[in-house]
Amino acid sequence: MTAAAIPTLSDLRRSLAEAALRAGPAASGRISLGVPSLDAALNGGLARAALHEIHAAEPADLAAATGFALGLALRGGQEQEQGEASGRPILWVRQDFLDAETGRLHAPGLSELGLDPARLLLVRARDGEGVLRAGAEAARCPALGAVLIEPWGEPRPFDLTASRRLALAAEGSGVPVLLLRVAAREAPSAARTRWQVRALASQALEANAPGAPAFSLRLLRQRGGAAEREWRVEWDRDRRSFAERSLFDRTDRLAPRTDHAAPLSCPLVPLSGDGQVAADGRDTGLRRAG
Amino acid sequence: MVETQQNTLRIVDCDWRAVGLGLTRGLTLADARARIPDLVALEADPQADRRFLEDVAGFCDRFTPLVALDACDGLLLDITGCAHLFGGEEGLVALAGRAMDRIGLALRTAIAGTPDAARAYARFGRGGILAPGREEATLRELPVTGLDIEAETVIALSRAGLKTLADLAERPSETLSARFGEALAVRLRRTLGREDRRITPLRPPPDCVVERHFAEPFADTASLEAVVARLIGEAARVLEARGEGGRVFELGFFRSDGAVRRLMIETGRPSRDAKALIRLYRERIEALADPLDPGFGFDAVKLAVPICEPLNTQQHSLDGRAVEADAIADLVDRLVTRFGRDRVLRFAAQDTHHPVRAAKAISAAAPPPEAAWPEPEPEQPPARPLQLFEPPQPVEAIAEVPDGPPIRFRWRRLIHDVARAEGPERIAPEWWRDGFDEPMRDYYRVEDAAGRRFWLFRIGFHEAGSGPPRWFLHGLFA
Structure with a gap:
């Protein structure tokens, strides 16, 4: 009798504590990205308890997409902790094939982007199915800061149902689930937002050295919100925040422009809702890349 | 069975009929063929024999956790305190005999007070059960070869006219040790049951074992899970009474045809949470590349906890931090169970400037590393790639x-x-x-x-x- 009663009591205590965990600040909804115009377009920030899809514009942009996803995960963790340095663990599920195709995750590089590698749990899965399974398992754990799921291409089991399952798990646990996709077509999914990320020329430092990571973002889709907009942002590691790229270089990092730094000499438009401008900017980008 | 020894094929083992025809170990195959032209000879494979013997030892695990291999064709079982579970020593011998008969093995058994006495009685005596205290009287009749000593020593002893153990036992042991070494005297004492020794089991005995034997084998997955759940609950109670938690749980499924399948469940922290363990068991079963094949059914299931660590009953705090850490550890356990130890990783900083060696991926099930990561230089772009x-x-x-x-x-x-x-x-x-x-x-x-x-x-x-x-x-x- 008592043997049966004790686990029940401890279970009850645990479920109470978990409920408190969910109802705490973690559950309060949105992750600010640190860019006012972006936050405004997202109704105050990226929804926390939801699935978000991040596409690399081209396979070669995967590193940029990865950096952006990592930034989102860090923003999520940081907001929660209210400035505390050590946030909740971030779980990253990766398919083995990516190691050969895009390189393996490099811990010092993570540290350079602001994530303490000790906070990272890495799960390596052999195939797309394993990636999804591990991702779904992790997404149900409310103690994580964020879950990053990175399959290669279009794994067959990844359909609308699978994405809905992930989205539901995220809603249940209050953990942002970021699905990083490379070499994948856009397909219907239960994701709250879908982003396309392209590498962007950085603001040169002294002696024309590459600067802080910069991304060109396109919000392809947003549930119940405006989409098809484009931003140019930088990742500021020291503040662990995104920052909008302004028209002019910041004076403290002013570097002499050189002729072949072509991306800087083209007009940078902090975009309004005008899709036409966005399309133009993108097109010129494409031409340069090709 | 033949084997190449010093460039000739020699018989290393032969069956009873061959012995009846006059063949012995050590005879060259050519000689044997000259005597019996239609002899069937096969190449000996000691590794395969050894593997088979280990399988049989695994099967015998159902009788006692202490099973040791003896030479290339024998097993030693320490059945202290186990025999009554199988209907006494006679019942145990009969049960083992029937089981070996089913897989086509001839079995000679002996039960005695010390492992060496039993071994000598089974190999060189009549076999059977020796009543306590009767070892010396019975084994005195055995030839000196029963001591399992080198051939030269046997020859030397027989030249001295010492043919049986009784002859040796009557001599003062000092003279024997002086002539043949201390090892012989020790062997003699052990074989005659004057001195006991512990066998070295093939698998170290676990700290905690619970098991279930069934009268009829069954193959139904649902009932199997129920049995496992009950075993886990039982083990959890044992561990709780001791104030311990298990780090590794090993389930052994004993099939009625003798095959044994073992599954391991590992946890990152000591655990005795039956619910979590059952969940891990389900994960493990689901993740199996080749599913658990019941064959004609399982007739015993055994849960062993080889690694236990102290675990005190905890007051569950309402503090979010502790619950969070628990939840993460549980998640890691589940992922490790499903994907394997080497697939759930965390990074450990290494003190080197070599870019590739700067980070080492270690299993997340291992204790977290201590070394801190170097802080990136402020105001500078990343110096190392992602x-x-x-x-x-x-x-x-x-x-x-x-x-x-x-x-x-x-x-x-x-x-x-x-x-x-x-x-x-x-x-x-x-x-x-x-x-x-x-x-x-x-x-x-x-x-x-x-x-x-x-x-x-x-x-x-x-x-x-x-x-x-x-x-x-x-x-x-x-």
């Missing part, structure tokens, strides 16, 4: 002479025009690990016109006499 290629990928590059950054390079059949670059950062090889032949690497951070950032390095210098330097792409920046 993704690293291992091995580095060769690229074709055009660069300024002598040590300028690349101006243009081709990687994966695409030409990248370099817009910005920084470098070189010279990273010398670690001669104490790599040797002195490993060349120096000059690393450059470059950004191409499309804004993609790469980590490239050059091996070699523009020097007369040496070949052109080679370029490699080592990583990608965000």
Whole structure:
């Protein structure tokens, strides 16, 4: 009798504590990205308890997409902790094939982007199915800061149902689930937002050295919100925040422009809702890349 | 069974009928064939024999956790305190005999007070059960070969007229030790049951074992799970009474045809949470590449906890932190159970400047590493890439002479025009690990016109006499 009663009591205590965990600040909804115009377009920030899809514009942009996803995960963790340095663990599920195709995750590089590698749990899965399974398992754990799921291409089991399952798990646990996709077509999914990320020329430092990571973002889709907009942002590691790229270089990092730094000499438009401008900017980008 | 010994094929083992025909061990195959032309001879495979014997030992695990191999064809079982579970010593012998009969093995058994006495009685005596205290009286009749000693010693003893153990036992042991060494005297004492020793079991005995035997084998998955759940609950109670938790749980499924399947469940922390363990068991079953095959059914299931650690009953606090840590540890356990230890990783910082060795991936089930990561330099862009290629990928590059950054390079059949670059950062090889032949690497951070950032390095210098330097792409920046 008592043997049966004790686990029940401890279970009850645990479920109470978990409920408190969910109802705490973690559950309060949105992750600010640190860019006012972006936050405004997202109704105050990226929804926390939801699935978000991040596409690399081209396979070669995967590193940029990865950096952006990592930034989102860090923003999520940081907001929660209210400035505390050590946030909740971030779980990253990766398919083995990516190691050969895009390189393996490099811990010092993570540290350079602001994530303490000790906070990272890495799960390596052999195939797309394993990636999804591990991702779904992790997404149900409310103690994580964020879950990053990175399959290669279009794994067959990844359909609308699978994405809905992930989205539901995220809603249940209050953990942002970021699905990083490379070499994948856009397909219907239960994701709250879908982003396309392209590498962007950085603001040169002294002696024309590459600067802080910069991304060109396109919000392809947003549930119940405006989409098809484009931003140019930088990742500021020291503040662990995104920052909008302004028209002019910041004076403290002013570097002499050189002729072949072509991306800087083209007009940078902090975009309004005008899709036409966005399309133009993108097109010129494409031409340069090709 | 034949084996090549000193360039001739010799008989190493033969069955009873061959013995009846006059064949013995050590006879050359040619001689044997001359006597019996239609002899069937097979190449001996000691490894396979050993594997088979280990399988049989695994089967005998159902009788007692202490099973040891004896030479190449025997098993020693320490059945202290186990026999009554199988209907006494007679019942146990009968049960083992029937089981061995089913898999086609001839069995000779002996039960005695010490392992050496039982061994000698089974191999050289009549076999059977020796009542306690009767070892010496019975075994005195055995020939000296029963001591399991070298052939030369046996010959020397028989030349001295010492044919049976009784002859030896009557001599003072000092003279025996002086002539034949201490080992012989020890053997004698042990075989006659005057001295006991512990056997070294094949599998170390676990701290905690619970098991269930069934009158009828069953193959139904649902009932199997119910049995496992009950065993886990039982083990959890045992562990709780001891104030311990298990780190490794091993389930043994004993099939009625003798095959044994073992499954391991590992937890990151000591645990006795029956619910979590059952969940891990289900994960484990689901993740099996070759599912649990019941065959004609299982007739015993055994749960062993080989590794236990102290675990005190905890007051569950309402503090979010502790619950969070628990939830993470549970998640890691589940992922480890499903994907394997080496697939759930965390990074450990290494004290080296070598880019590849700077981080080591260790299993997340292991205790977290202590070493802290170096803080990145503030106000500076990332100095190390987010993704690293291992091995580095060769690229074709055009660069300024002598040590300028690349101006243009081709990687994966695409030409990248370099817009910005920084470098070189010279990273010398670690001669104490790599040797002195490993060349120096000059690393450059470059950004191409499309804004993609790469980590490239050059091996070699523009020097007369040496070949052109080679370029490699080592990583990608965000």
